Amino acid sequence: MVVRQGSTLQLRSGCPINLSLEVLGDRWSLIVVRDIIFGDRRHFRELLTQSEEGISSNILADRLRTLVDAGVLSRTDDPRHKQKVSYSLTERGIQLVPVLAQLAGWGVRHLPVSDELGIRARILDEGGPPLWSRFMDELRWMHLGSPRPAGPSVFDDLQAAYLAAAAKSARTR
Amino acid sequence: MVVRQGSTLQLRSGCPINLSLEVLGDRWSLIVVRDIIFGDRRHFRELLTQSEEGISSNILADRLRTLVDAGVLSRTDDPRHKQKVSYSLTERGIQLVPVLAQLAGWGVRHLPVSDELGIRARILDEGGPPLWSRFMDELRWMHLGSPRPAGPSVFDDLQAAYLAAAAKSARTR
């Protein structure tokens, strides 16, 4: 196994799209970020076993390392469990919310997305930048210790909508 | 050489982010789309030689095939030149503008982007969705034969800003 170790930026060019792709342009990095943002997975094992797509452990380990090196995630030891490690979003990671929202919006409009997995994308699309902004504030509370934002939880609303859609499509199946 | 041939969707899951990544999640696909959108490159040779990053011809051929299969680009023979082939954006491809704008915006805020290559991202970021929408209308005119939108050209403005920034940074160098 030879896996990207240093995750040094390759620096093919100073173009912002290129540089973003050098960090995030592969099949798994944004999947990991997605699961942390929308699924609140904070531990290696959760990311490994509770994702739809089934990432393998070596790839997950490599991507977590890469994302930490790129400043998208931070890695901290869990003080109450000597083996547990927590992965959190940094501000840089939280600012991927609009990117993911647009990418999800594009997917839901143009690709064969399932009803239950598309519901969050549709809500984010309808809510637009104001909703993304509220969600990002909530993530700052969950991951960075910022003060808890007032009002209803976007995270909970997204989750509830997903669970309702999943229950519904389970019934009609 | 074994290169992705069929470019069949792998269908790891019906999640919109995952499906988008199955189409676009690699180091080159969005680079190609970027050059077509912002650089108006329409031919294989232009894409091959005039890009900052230096894609190789086999990868370019494969990605163009993939993007055409995915309905992001269309491929047409040039009637005045039996060998020339034109690649154009489809509506699906044009709708990647907000995705690229957000990705570029994230890159310009968080990665070591060069001044001249970052200027377009900054303009798109400031202009926000209204500017993106005008730009998309212009691309519909350029690629889909829609009526030419009134008012100043976003494409030209972006290009002019880039050339000015490039000239400036050449002077101070």
Next chain:
DNA sequence: CCAAACTGATTGCATATTGCAAGTGGTTTA
């Protein structure tokens, strides 16, 4: 108290993808 389960990973191996350089068969240009 101790075995079983759980923790974040790592290793070996097979396969798939990427990158580079050269080449293909044809067309257009000077």
Next chain:
DNA sequence: TAAACCACTTGCAATATGCAATCAGTTTGG
């Protein structure tokens, strides 16, 4: 009519991915 140009393709080496097994230490349950 030769040189340049056209969209690719091919061969090969290097790199990345995917799978299954495994690791060493930690915590939990009986």
